[in-house]
Amino acid sequence: MKYSIFSLARAAFSGHKNWQRAWRDATPKSHYDVVVIGGGGHGLATAWFLASEYGIRNVAVLEKGWIGSGNAGRNTTIIRSNYGLPGNTGFYELSMKLWERMEQDLNYNTMVSQRGVINLYHSDAQRDAYARRGNTMRINGIDAELLDLAAVRKMMPFLNFDNARFPVQGGLLQRRGGTARHDAVVWGYAHAASALGVDIIQNCEVTGFVRDGSGKVTGVETSRGRIGAAKVGMAVAGSSSRVAAMAGMRLPIESHVLQAFVSEAIKPLIPNVMTFGAGHFYVSQSDKGGLVFGGDIDGYNSYAQRGNLPVMEDVCEGGMALMPMIGRIRLLRQWGGIMDMSMDGSPIIDKTPVDGLYLNAGWCYGGFKATPGSGLVFAHLLARDEPHKEAARFRLDRFRRGAMIDEKGQGAQPNLH
Amino acid sequence: MRIVCPFCGERELGEFTYLGDAKSARPAAGASEDEVFDYVYMRDNVAGPMSEYWYHGGGCRAWLKVARNTLTHEISSVEPAAGVGAKQAAR
Ligand SMILES: Cc1cc2nc3c(=O)[nH]c(=O)nc-3n(C[C@H](O)[C@H](O)[C@H](O)COP(=O)(O)OP(=O)(O)OC[C@H]3O[C@@H](n4cnc5c(N)ncnc54)[C@H](O)[C@@H]3O)c2cc1C
Numbered sequence: 001m002k003y004s005i006f007s008l009a010r011a012a013f014s015g016h017k018n019w020q021r022a023w024r025d026a027t028p029k030s031h032y033d034v035v036v037i038g039g040g041g042h043g044l045a046t047a048w049f050l051a052s053e054y055g056i057r058n059v060a061v062l063e064k065g066w067i068g069s070g071n072a073g074r075n076t077t078i079i080r081s082n083y084g085l086p087g088n089t090g091f092y093e094l095s096m097k098l099w100e101r102m103e104q105d106l107n108y109n110t111m112v113s114q115r116g117v118i119n120l121y122h123s124d125a126q127r128d129a130y131a132r133r134g135n136t137m138r139i140n141g142i143d144a145e146l147l148d149l150a151a152v153r154k155m156m157p158f159l160n161f162d163n164a165r166f167p168v169q170g171g172l173l174q175r176r177g178g179t180a181r182h183d184a185v186v187w188g189y190a191h192a193a194s195a196l197g198v199d200i201i202q203n204c205e206v207t208g209f210v211r212d213g214s215g216k217v218t219g220v221e222t223s224r225g226r227i228g229a230a231k232v233g234m235a236v237a238g239s240s241s242r243v244a245a246m247a248g249m250r251l252p253i254e255s256h257v258l259q260a261f262v263s264e265a266i267k268p269l270i271p272n273v274m275t276f277g278a279g280h281f282y283v284s285q286s287d288k289g290g291l292v293f294g295g296d297i298d299g300y301n302s303y304a305q306r307g308n309l310p311v312m313e314d315v316c317e318g319g320m321a322l323m324p325m326i327g328r329i330r331l332l333r334q335w336g337g338i339m340d341m342s343m344d345g346s347p348i349i350d351k352t353p354v355d356g357l358y359l360n361a362g363w364c365y366g367g368f369k370a371t372p373g374s375g376l377v378f379a380h381l382l383a384r385d386e387p388h389k390e391a392a393r394f395r396l397d398r399f400r401r402g403a404m405i406d407e408k409g410q411g412a413q414p415n416l417h
Numbered sequence: 418m419r420i421v422c423p424f425c426g427e428r429e430l431g432e433f434t435y436l437g438d439a440k441s442a443r444p445a446a447g448a449s450e451d452e453v454f455d456y457v458y459m460r461d462n463v464a465g466p467m468s469e470y471w472y473h474g475g476g477c478r479a480w481l482k483v484a485r486n487t488l489t490h491e492i493s494s495v496e497p498a499a500g501v502g503a504k505q506a507a508r
C-alpha cells in the first residue's frame with residue numbers, strides 16, 4: 001500500500017474503513033540470510049537498509065513483545081547532531097541527513113519536525129564550552145549558532161531571566177535539530193521493510209543461539225521455535241548483556257533506567273527543544289500540547305522499566321528553575337525505559353568474537369536520534385563484513401585499546417555519562 | 418525505593434549515591450593487563466539479585482553493601498561495607 005494525498009482522500013471519503021495493514025505480521029520461516037534480534041527502531045531500520053540498500057531481502061526481525069515496545073516507544077523523541085568528538089560528529093550528522101529524507105524514503109509520515117534544539121548556558125565557562133562545541137560542529141559542516149541573551153530572550157520570552165543563581169546568558173542552537181514521532185518511525189520502517197519482503201515476527205523471544213562444531217552461530221532458539229540464519233545481528237538496547245550472555249559474552253555495558261514525563265496539554269508555549277544547562281532538564285511540546293520532558297538517568301542498575309521519585313523531583317526542579325509558571329501544570333504520565341549504558345557513553349557497532357554474531361549496542365539515553373544512521377551502518381556491517389566508514393570508531397575492542405569516545409570525560413562509570 | 422541504613426534507619430533514596438557491582442574486586446598491583454581491563458570495563462550487568470555498593474552521603478556517610486534485585490528493585494539486605502564502619506557496627 002502506497003500512501004499519498006489521494007489514498008488519504010479516498011480513505012476519508014469511505015469513512016476510514018478501508019485502510020490496509022501498514023505491514024505484514026509474519027510467521028517464522030525455517031531459515032534467513034540475516035536474523036535481526038530486536039524490533040525497536042534500530043532493528044527495523046537495519047532490516048530496511050539491508051533490503052533497500054544492500055539487496056538482502058531474506059531477512060527477519062524477531063521481537064519478544066510488539067514492535068516499539070522498548071525504548072523506541074518510550075523516548076522523548078529528540079533528534080540532533082551536536083556532538084563534539086571524532087566518531088560521533090560524523091555519525092550523528094549522517095543520521096541527521098537520513099532524518100531529513102526519511103519520510104520520502106519510507107513513504108510514511110514520521111512527523112520529523114526541525115524546530116531547533118537550543119542548549120542554554122548559564123556561566124562564562126559554559127558559554128566558552130558551547131562556543132567550542134559549535135565551532136567543532138561548523139568545522140564538520142554541521143549547522144550551529146551561538147545566541148546571546150538578547151536573541152534567547154526574543155526567541156523564548158517566557159523563560160525566567162531573573163534567576164540570580166543560574167542566570168540564562170545565551171544558548172547554542174542547532175536549527176536542524178528537533179523531534180520526530182517515535183511510534184511512526186517504528187511503523188514507518190516496518191511498513192517499508194515489510195514491503196520489500198522482510199518478515200517482522202512479534203511475540204518471538206530469542207532464548208539461545210544455535211552454534212555449529214566450530215562455534216559459529218547458525219541460528220537462534222526462540223519462543224516460536226528454532227530459526228536458522230547465516231548471520232545474526234543483535235539490536236536489543238537495554239537487553240544487550242542478557243542476550244550476549246546466551247552466546248557466552250560479557251559486555252562493557254550496564255543497564256540503567258531513564259524516565260520520561262508528560263504534562264497535561266496547554267496552549268503552544270515552547271517553540272523548540274530546549275535544555276537547561278545548570279541542571280539536567282530537557283523539554284519540548286507535543287502536537288497535542290503536553291510538555292514532554294526528562295533529565296538524568298536514575299543512576300542504579302535496573303531492568304525494571306520504572307524509576308524512582310528522587311529523579312522526578314530533580315527533573316521538575318530543573319523545569320521550575322527555567323519556567324516557574326509550569327508549577328501550575330499537572331503531571332499527566334511518567335514511565336521508564338532500560339538504557340544500555342556503555343563505558344564511555346558512545347555506541348558499539350561491531351562483529352563480536354563469536355563468528356556469525358554482530359552487535360549493535362551501547363546507545364545510552366541518546367539512541368533515538370541515531371535510529372536511521374544506526375540502521376544504515378549496521379546493515380553495512382552485516383552485508384559487507386566491514387564497518388561503514390562513519391562507524392569505524394565504534395569498535396568493541398576500543399576500551400582495551402584505550403580509544404574511548406567519552407564526550408563527557410567521565411571515565412568508566414556508566415551512571416555518570 | 419528506600420534503603421534501611423544500618424546506622425541511620427530507613428531513609429529515602431535521594432540520600433544515597435550508587436557505585437555499582439560489589440562483586441568485582443580490584444586486581445593486585447602486579448595483575449596482568451587482561452585482569453585490569455576486565456575489572457575496569459567489563460560488567461556482569463546482572464538481571465536478578467545483585468550485591469552492590471551505595472554511599473549514604475545524605476546521612477552517616479558510610480559505604481553500604483546492599484543486596485537488591487535489578488528486575489524488581491526489591492532490597493533483601495543492607496550491611497556496612499568492609500572497613501572501619503563495619504567493625505564498629507559489629508560491636
Ligand atoms: C525515557 C527515555 C527517553 C529517551 N529520550 C531520547 C531522546 O530524546 N533522544 C534520543 O536520541 N534518544 C532517547 N532515548 C534513547 C533511545 O530511545 C534508545 O537509545 C533507542 O530507542 C534504542 O534503540 P531501539 O529503538 O532499537 O531500542 P528498543 O526499542 O528498546 O528495541 C530493542 C528491542 O529488543 C527487544 N528484545 C530484547 N530482548 C529480546 C530477545 N531476547 N528476543 C527478542 N527481542 C528482544 C525488546 O523487546 C525491544 O523491543 C530515550 C530513552 C528513554 C527510555
Ligand SMILES: [Zn+2]
Pocket residue numbers: 422423424425426473476477478479
Ligand atoms: Zn546512614
